[in-house]
Amino acid sequence: MTRHPAASHGAAVLAHEPDGFSLLVAGKRVLRHAADAPCLFVGRGEERMEMYRGNFDIEDYVVERVALRHASMTGETVELAAGPGEAPRLRLRLEGGALRFEALDPCVNRLWLRVPAEPDEHVWGGGEQMSYLDLRGRRFPLWTSEPGVGRDKTSEITFRADVAGRAGGDYYHTNYPQPTFLSSRRYALHVETDAYSVFDFRHPDFHEIEVWAVPERIELFEAADFLGLVETLSARFGRQPPLPDWVMGGAIVGLKDGARSFERLGAIREAGAKVSGLWCEDWVGLRHTSFGARLFWDWRADETRYPGLRQRIAELSEEGTRFLGYVNPYLCVDGSLYPEAEAAGYLARDGRGATALVDFGEFDCGVVDFTNPAAADWFAEAVIGRNMLDYGLSGWMADFGEYLPIDVHLASGVDAKLMHNPWPVLWAEVNARAVRSRGRTGDALFFMRAGFTGVQAHCPLLWGGDQSVDFSRHDGLVTAICGALSSGLLGNAYHHSDIGGYTSLFGNVRTPELLMRWAEMAAFTPVMRTHEGNRPAENLQIDGDPEVLAHFARMTRIYAHLAPYLRTLRDEAAARGLPVQRALFLHFPDDARTFAIQDSYLFGPDLLVAPVWQAGESVRRAYLPQGVDWVHVWTGRLHPGGAEACVEAPFGRPAVFFRADTAQRELFEGLPGAGGV
Structure with missing residues (x-):
């Protein structure tokens, strides 16, 4: 190859080499291509994906994988072929610090990229990772899904969950993946793609990125230190809306006990607890299933379960306590909103053109199609705006962003497999739009467990998902720390978890010790929030034991005492995108x-x-x-x-x-x- 002067875009430099090229970012070589050591491979694969209630069984049959050994470079553009004289199959171009990709062979639907690694290098990121902060030495598929129960294939609870409902999970399963990593070499790499991808950090000499499509681009960032990298990434993906001031007054107490929730809240306060909010996810009513009590997925107040709820919310507000509820982007077929949405054409379709129905465990639902602008507007205005915000809610859990079925047909015409990862971002946008329409950004608080690239700009608070009610290494209390730290590196400033965990199955129940230790951690996070879990009657609650309640009350006072400090961290998050919980x-x-x-x-x-x-x-x-x-x-x-x-x-x-x-x-x-x- 003929040598040419290096082409530079800011800190990124595409340099010609005798037998290939290098990409340097602030003097750090992040790509090196040569005929005997190619960094790019393309090919074709035939994937098999099966979804069962948010859990996925995924495998790929690789039909072809070809090393692109021959590089032909003209100015800032490189065309790559398998060998001299062969037709180029891929073109890349350096633009503004990013490598843009273009497939020259329409048959290509797989790409592999190798990034040089150093023996003592550490790598972090990948979205919200619950088991490992340092990703080095392991492989991480990046696909939003249920994280699974237990998340450890050697544990009995994971085995039983797999047998009972294919729901066991593994260390890499996450509600919130993101194809971005940071290196201890003080650079970051982001893959701009919606497709299924894999970060493989097992090889001592290189990191391998696998994408089930030709990505739009690879973005590269560098900074003098890690804080600078996080600040840069936060600016790239969007700063989270600010944490409301009212939250810092105490804990958000989660109770789903109908009208009796208000009585229990009073007793919790009398025990000395500082309370900022009452969260009743059952504000929409309940249905009973073999998994436990489930919510009635029709997003309007159930005033049979909560008589006079609007007035009770107003009374709480006068006492300085906000009321929060629950919503997700699905409509149960036996509810009042489903026929309205179906008649307007707001629901995703199946292969026959009929409304697609999803089995959520003993009840079916329609999928609100957010690629249809009219459907997104309707949900933001009629459901969240009128039924929730105008009713008096100050927040809610925005659940199930990871559940888009991969076989539905969407109004946009985009394959659901390519919409599945970014679906949580669309869901976050709908919620944020509703909040903004009422002028309540920075006041109304919704929290999500699902995410993908760009969710940062819309979702004001992450929560760690459905941890098991135990101390287990891969699904217990400690995973909430890892989730906060990993997601915080990518611009998610605010993270929290269910105090005491959520998932109680196969006789696994909360202990007083677990509740107290979880509350201690939560006092030093952006938000303290309790949850009764999926089986409230079988599990200890914060008001079910005098010692536990007294301990919880003390931890809420510690949390509230730190409010002045937390406000400074909120200001820092707004200005620089730095997380409250930091590695x-x-x-x-x-x-x-x-x-x-x-x-x-x-x-x-x-x-x-x-x-x-x-x-x-x-x-x-x-x-x-x-x-x-x-x-x-x-x-x-x-x-x-x-x-x-x-x-x-x-x-x-x-x-x-x-x-x-x-x-x-x-x-x-x-x-x-x-x-x-």
């Missing part, structure tokens, strides 16, 4: 010992939180990053950075430290119980 390495980029830590985190720049996440433990060991000294909140003792601290962690006193040089010392020393008081 340790964000502020300590030169301390390699922080790169793989995922069971402790920074709450903003000044607090380090190491929750107890294993049953039966009352002592916590936590690594404190080097370069600063740390003060143990509850005893006031000073601990040096760059070493492990071992502290007592009885109930009510999780391992929490603040930087000795913080400007927030007075606030932290005033925490209830701080300094041994």
Whole structure:
């Protein structure tokens, strides 16, 4: 190949090499192509995808995979072929720091890209990953789905969930995938595609990206430090709407007990709990199934279950407490909204042209087709706007964004397999549009578990999904930390989880210990919210045990005490896109010992939180990053950075430290119980 001068776009440089080309970003080689070591492969595959209630069985038969060894470069454009004299099959072009791709062979529907790796490199991202923060050494398919029960193929609960309903899951299953990763080499790479893709970080010499389509482009970002990378990515994907001020007054208490929910809320307050909201997802009524009590998916108030609800909401508001509900993008066939939507043509179709019906476990639903602008407008205005916001709701769980069936026919004409990943973003847009139409952005709060590239700009709060009600490594309390840290690296500033977990199956039920340890962690997150779970009658609730309730009340007071600090973090999120919960390495980029830590985190720049996440433990060991000294909140003792601290962690006193040089010392020393008081 003839040498030419390097072509530069900002920090990205496409450099000609004797036998290929390199792509450098701020001097870092992120691609290297040569005839004997090609970085690009194309081919054809025949996928098999089966969906069962949000869980997917996916496999691919690779018909062809061809190395594109021959590169022909003209200016800033490269055409690649299998060999000299053969027809080029792929064209790429550097534009504005991104590599744009164009398939020259219409038969190509698979692309593989190899990115050089270093032996000691760490990699993070991939959306919201629940099992591993550092992705190195593992393979991660990126497809929004139910995360599965247990998420560990060696555990009994996962095995039983697989047998009972193909719902066991694995370490890589997530509601919120995103084809973006950050490297400890201080660059980030994003694949702009809606298709199924895979990040494979198992090889010591390269990372391999697999896409079941020719992606639109590969985007590359670099910064001097990790905070700069996160800020850049947040600007790229969109900043989250601000966290409402009212939320910081206390916990959002989740009760689904009909009118009795108000009585129970009063008792929880009398126990000394700070409460900012009452969340009744059963505001729409219930149906009973073998899984447990399920909501009636017809999005209007059930005033039989909640008599005089509109007035009760107004009374709560006068007391300084907001009311929240629940909604998802499906309509049950036996509800009032389904015939209205079907008559207007707002529902997705099946292969025969009839309304597509989805079995959600003993009841069927229609899929509101958000690729139809009229359907999206109707749902935003008539359902969320009139039935929820105008009724008095200040927030809701916006559930089930990952459930788009892959065999439905959409108004846009786009294959549902290509709409499946971005579907949560459309769902978030509908919710955000409704909130904006009432002038309530930054006041009304909806939270989602599903996501994909771009959800950041619309969804004000993520939640970690349906963890098991236990301490398990891959589906318990500790996974909520990993989910917050991984998603936070991609511009999701606000994350929280169900206190006590959600999924209770096969005799797995909450313990007082689990509820108390989960509440301790939640006090140091952007939002404290409880959930009664899928089987409320079989599981302990926060008001079901005096000791648990007293402990919960204390943790809500700790959360509310930190509101001034949380407001500064909200301001920082708005200005820079930095998450509230942060991986340790964000502020300590030169301390390699922080790169793989995922069971402790920074709450903003000044607090380090190491929750107890294993049953039966009352002592916590936590690594404190080097370069600063740390003060143990509850005893006031000073601990040096760059070493492990071992502290007592009885109930009510999780391992929490603040930087000795913080400007927030007075606030932290005033925490209830701080300094041994």
